[in-house]
Amino acid sequence: MNEKKDVCDNDVEEIARLLPAPARSPLPRAQHLRHKEQLMQRIDRDNQLASESPNASPRKRRSHLLRPVLLMPVTALALGGILTAGIVLATGDDVPPASTATRTTHPAAVLLDQISAAAGKGETLKVRDDQFAYTREKTRGADLTSGKAVVGPLAETETWLAQEPGPLHKLGVTRTDGETLPINAQLGDTKGTPAGISRPTYQWMASLPTDPDKLLSYLYAKAPKSDRQERDQAVFDCIGSLLGGVMPPDTAAALYRAAAGIPGVTRTADAHDVTGRRGVGIARTDTTFHARTEWTFDRQDLTFLGARSYLVQDTSYGKKGTLMSGTAVLGHAVVDKAGQVPDRERV
Numbered sequence: 001m002n003e004k005k006d007v008c009d010n011d012v013e014e015i016a017r018l019l020p021a022p023a024r025s026p027l028p029r030a031q032h033l034r035h036k037e038q039l040m041q042r043i044d045r046d047n048q049l050a051s052e053s054p055n056a057s058p059r060k061r062r063s064h065l066l067r068p069v070l071l072m073p074v075t076a077l078a079l080g081g082i083l084t085a086g087i088v089l090a091t092g093d094d095v096p097p098a099s100t101a102t103r104t105t106h107p108a109a110v111l112l113d114q115i116s117a118a119a120g121k122g123e124t125l126k127v128r129d130d131q132f133a134y135t136r137e138k139t140r141g142a143d144l145t146s147g148k149a150v151v152g153p154l155a156e157t158e159t160w161l162a163q164e165p166g167p168l169h170k171l172g173v174t175r176t177d178g179e180t181l182p183i184n185a186q187l188g189d190t191k192g193t194p195a196g197i198s199r200p201t202y203q204w205m206a207s208l209p210t211d212p213d214k215l216l217s218y219l220y221a222k223a224p225k226s227d228r229q230e231r232d233q234a235v236f237d238c239i240g241s242l243l244g245g246v247m248p249p250d251t252a253a254a255l256y257r258a259a260a261g262i263p264g265v266t267r268t269a270d271a272h273d274v275t276g277r278r279g280v281g282i283a284r285t286d287t288t289f290h291a292r293t294e295w296t297f298d299r300q301d302l303t304f305l306g307a308r309s310y311l312v313q314d315t316s317y318g319k320k321g322t323l324m325s326g327t328a329v330l331g332h333a334v335v336d337k338a339g340q341v342p343d344r345e346r347v
Helices: 002-018 029-052 058-066 078-082 107-119 202-206 212-222 231-242 249-259
Strands: 132-143 155-162 170-176 179-184 266-272 278-286 291-297 304-311 323-335
Touching: 107 249, 107 266, 107 278, 202 249, 212 231, 212 249, 231 249, 231 278, 231 291, 266 291
Parallel strands: none
Antiparallel strands: 132 155, 132 323, 155 170, 170 179, 266 278, 278 291, 291 304, 304 323
């Protein structure tokens, strides 16, 4: 980690100065890690090319790093974390909203209660530490490196996340449109990344409180945050990043009930994912970045279909309605090794 930082420090600082202020989205943790790994591999390759061409001018060598090479659904963002360009992640003892017993019933809470009941009927799995959680999804997002949101094409992504409690240096692998890349430890985790919010294994999720008030208090204290993002939105995004994969039913049920306690959460009668599947939605608008995050659920069985984040007013990034990031969950399973495609997926 330190050696890599020494090698590319000047390039990193220049990129940080050129990047726009980071926005936020409910990007799944595995995809967020994949984008970070792509960027670091790009930096490694470019620095290697530069070292092999000692006669090249500094301007010419630097040009490799400045081209926008990644399709980054808003948490480009990964860049905010990688380059330390204005975002500082931390944990704190923020005080969450009032307990569920004192909340006024509202349409979002009613729907979330129904979603929670449906999720709680799921199958409890026996997941071994040597297995992998597999997720297949469609993704689409905006590249913000030019200062404007340039929405890329729809891509199919498969992810295999290791279930060992860790700490681990290799967290799994991810494959997008045929390209397979490793998912390495979080930047800064020189001893490896343990199971937790940054690497949610099945067993870690099973250890979370199932009382919604206690779970919400935990999330307000532990969810990653930015000094510029609304704390309520950070917790909503944290819950969103856990949805759509292999999860203990009791934990899923508790997460949805906890989400009902976040101020500003609303119900949407007609929501859709990035593939066009329509359903009912749960949403929250971040007034700092003027972006709305929306979770979509099947109208019949209330299973989670996907999430989108889009602008709710004109901003420097783009016009109202511009998609910033989106995922559509196609299936998930537990497999014995990374790269293995399951015979049968849960949807």
